[in-house]
Amino acid sequence: MNILLTSTARRIDFVQFFQEALKDAGMDGKVIVADPEGNAPSLQAGDVNYVIPHQTDSRFIDAIFNICRQHKVDCLVPLNDWEVPKLSAHKEELTQLGVSVFAPDPEIIDRVRDKGKYRELLKTFDVMAPRSYIRLEDAERALENEEVSFPLIVKPRNGSASIGIEFVNTVEDMKFAYQHAARTIEDTPLNDVTNKKPEDNVIIQEVIEGEKFSVDMFNDLDGNFLASFIRKQLDMRGGDVDRCITVNTPELVSIAKRTGENLGHAGYVNADVYYDGTDYYVIDINPRFGGGYAFTHQAGADIPAAIIALAAGEEINEDWLEQDSDIELARHDIVVPIDVQKVSEEFK
Known part of the structure; x- marks a missing residue:
């Protein structure tokens, strides 16, 4: 099985998660990494690495299709908000190539990207928004x-x-x-x-003041809800969660389930939820595999393994869909040398 991860940027850990999941599944295959920046650290970690045009470039989709055809890609997982709409718009053609695209359909993306209509959208799920x-x-x-x-x-x-x-x-x-x-x-x-x-x-x-939570929702390719993962945010750095603790707060578990079921999205969606001491409010919904998942992976979940199983038409191990609770976690940086020989610019 060949897996394409796009806009991987600094996320070497995500590349390694998929490599480990392939190995554990006993499957032959490659994790192919693509990013518009030639010096992106993640391009040093993939089995095959490509510099591709930015999603604003008209050649972006052509590059994706070229990679999928050349490597007979089975599974595509986007990691950046801005590229998801374009990839989603071509899901049907990618599916015809045999590529399972773990991204929501265009109409769902339009709904969750418009923060101005969250109250209208979420009230039908009995979920609050500012x-x-x-x-x-x-x-x-x-x-x-x-x-x-x-x-x-x-x-x-x-x-x-x-x-x-x-x-x-x-x-x-x-x-x-x-x-x-x-x-x-x-x-x-x-x-x-x-x-x-x-x-x-x-x-x-x-403005909603109070405790802040990351709430992840994972669905199968048909939009059926499979799992949720919740983390209380403790520290932020550069707009990303730097330190957190895993939690299984019943109210948040219920919000995640209702939202995941009603959105009916394919793949992974991440939400920011704030608690003002009385109510929980959904502030933001991101239609992609969020970087905060790395915390949940360290707490015992294995969504890359689940993605590989879904793309292969195999059963999911329920243990992959659970994280241990009350685990405090923090990020750290690593340094990698940039070897230009590891990166192809064929699709630049």
Whole structure:
């Protein structure tokens, strides 16, 4: 079995997880790694490594198809928010090539990428989301009516990696942040993955203070819910969770199950959920295999093994779908030499 991981960046651990899962399954195959940056550390770890065009480049999809054909790829797992919509749009053609794509369908991606409609989406699952306003006038009216109060957060509706996020405490700051967010969107890949004008792709949202959790939901290729993994965030670094503890809070387990079942997505989805002492609020939903999974893997789960089994049409070991609770975990950095001989630029 040949597995293609895309936009792997620094995630050497993910590459190794899949390599170990293939070995444990007793399967012949390769873990093929692709990233737009030739000096990405993960390109030193794959069995085959490619520099490919960025997802904003018209040649991106051609590169993916070329790799899949040349290596007879059985399974594709994207690791970056921005590439998922383009890969999802070509799921049918990839499936015809024999590639199992572990990414949601386009309509599901559209739903979870639009933070401005989370309350509308999630209330049907009996899940809460913060109040959000798409127009400045609506936010000003909500403030006047004391529906919300400062501080508020201004951010892109389809945001990623904390781009364009600002906390505001006055109406003047809110107006400035709104225009700044629109300009930021126009100058980033966020503008490439939406049909909305930049000024229509900004939301103003109430701030939820309290404990923060990462909630992962894993479904099979038909969208059937299989598992959830929950981690309480303890420290952040550069927008990523740096330290956490695994938990099995019943309310969060229930939220994850309801959300995973109702979304019906294929593959892995990650959500940020905040607890204000009374209620849990879904702040963000990312339609891809999130980097925080590395903590869950160290706590006993093995989703790469489950992905390989699903792609091969084999049974899943239930132990792969469970993490030990109350395990505190922290990230650390490693250094790798960059050997350009390990990386092909055939698809650049």
